Amino acid sequence: MPDSNAQSFNILAVGQAGRLGYEAVVLAASLRASDPGFAGRLIVMEPQSGGAWPGDPRLPGPIRALIERLGAEILPFEARHFGAAYPQGNKIEALLAAPEDAPFLFVDTDTLVTGALSAVPFDFARPSASMRREGTWPGIELYGPGYTAIWKSLYDRFGLDFGSSLDLAQPDEHWERYLYFNAGWFFGPCPRAFGQRFLDYALSIRDDPPEELVCQSLDPWLDQVALPLVIHALGGGRPGPALAGLDGAVTCHYRTFPLLYARESDRAVAVLEEVTAPNWVKKVLKEHEPLKKIVYQGKGAQVRALFDRSDLPRREQVIRNTIKRAGLWTR
Structure with missing residues (x-):
């Protein structure tokens, strides 16, 4: 209820x-x-x-x-x-x-x-x-403006108070200081x-x-x-x-189904497999190649075995590259 x-x-x-x-x-x-x-x-x-x-x-x-x-x-x-x-x-x-x-x-x-x-x-x-x-x-250039100058220019454009948007617990010119x-x-x-x-x-x-x-x-x-x-x-x-x-x-x-199996919780994997299992759902979803390969053909389990979810790479690109080298990537 x-x-x-x-x-x-x-x-x-x-x-x-x-x-x-x-x-x-x-x-x-x-x-x-x-x-x-x-x-x-x-x-x-x-x-x-x-x-x-x-x-x-x-x-x-x-x-x-x-x-x-x-x-x-x-x-x-x-x-x-x-x-x-x-x-x-x-x-x-x-x-x-x-x-x-x-x-x-x-x-x-x-x-x-x-x-x-x-x-x-x-x-x-x-x-x-x-x-x-x-x-x-933003991407900071060697001789270009820094985070403060870039973000402040946008707040100024729209008449917004820049200072109140900052996380002052983060150091100046560190990207997480800015909203x-x-x-x-x-x-x-x-x-x-x-x-x-x-x-x-x-x-x-x-x-x-x-x-x-x-x-x-x-x-x-x-x-x-x-x-x-x-x-x-x-x-x-x-x-x-x-x-x-x-x-x-x-x-x-989850971004992509391979990334879901690589880094997300057991609960997330269980929900995905549960809700895609009924025949009336599967009949439609199996036409989508990523779902067909990763979920219905069981390749997701192979992706999951590549990673320790308690010690994942910090950068998503590293995870993606590992999956691609194993021939298991699909968008």
């Missing part, structure tokens, strides 16, 4: 033809299995034909039917600004078509629900996002207000970057550059210990 004290909110994800559609099935199945008392809506936002997407990005019929059978809804949105040129922009434009004035948690489709998401004590008035990230941006998130999950009180600010900031940075960004790559980092600015502007910040279940015992942002 639903917990009478649990909050009701919408979970948003983007699904379309190809990998994201299959991942959306796994997301919906894992939510249904791990949090049957979830009282909100799981909404898969689907880009439509035209606009910034060539061809037809919509979900194929069998995947659409399976997502809906698993209790999720599918809502359309139009990609006008990013689309195929910058697929990460899907999450920005999808927010603008989501239900207004309803608290939301956005998750990437490569997310597995492994616990009671409905029991997480979100403070939707104080937006936040995932801290499971590496120091991927930086993984965009794999984030939340707030209204997706449309959040999305409009996200869009405005991202377009400004992309089309007219401050001069301090002249040597910086924004592909694929644009969403993760704009996200902390949006969260700070809306009165949010770093997640507190109450949200430790995200990227922990409640959700798993």
Whole structure:
């Protein structure tokens, strides 16, 4: 039975033809299995034909039917600004078509629900996002501006207070001193207000970057550059210990199925194998080569045997390279 004290909110994800559609099935199945008392809506936002997407990005019929059978809804949105040129922009434009004035948690489709998401004590008035990230941006040049100059130029661009965003427990010019998130999950009180600010900031940075960004790559980092600015502007910040279940015992942002088997918990592996096992699910998912190879053909167990999860390499690229050398990598 639903917990009478649990909050009701919408979970948003983007699904379309190809990998994201299959991942959306796994997301919906894992939510249904791990949090049957979830009282909100799981909404898969689907880009439509035209606009910034060539061809037809919509979900194929069998995947659409399976997502809906698993209790999720599918809502359309139009990609006008990013689309195929910058697929990460899907999450920005999808927010603008989501239900207004309803608290939301956005998750990437490569997310597995492994616990009671409905029991997480979100403070939707104080937006936040995932801290499971590496120091991927900015890249500091020998004679170029440092972290402070680069990040401050962005806060100044949008009239935001830079000093209050800093983690003063970290040393000056160390990347963790500066507000930086993984965009794999984030939340707030209204997706449309959040999305409009996200869009405005991202377009400004992309089309007219401050001069301090002249040597910086924004592909694929644009969403993760704009996200902390949006969260700070809306009165949010770093997640507190109450949200430790995200990227922990409640959700798993696995990135790829080989990485899931390489580094994630036994619980995450068990949930993945449980929710993909029913024949009516397997019939559709086995058409996706990574799931077929890693889950249904049992290669995931071989990947898992390559690593000691109590002593994993610190850098994800090392894990990826180890899997590739063993001939077990698939995207």
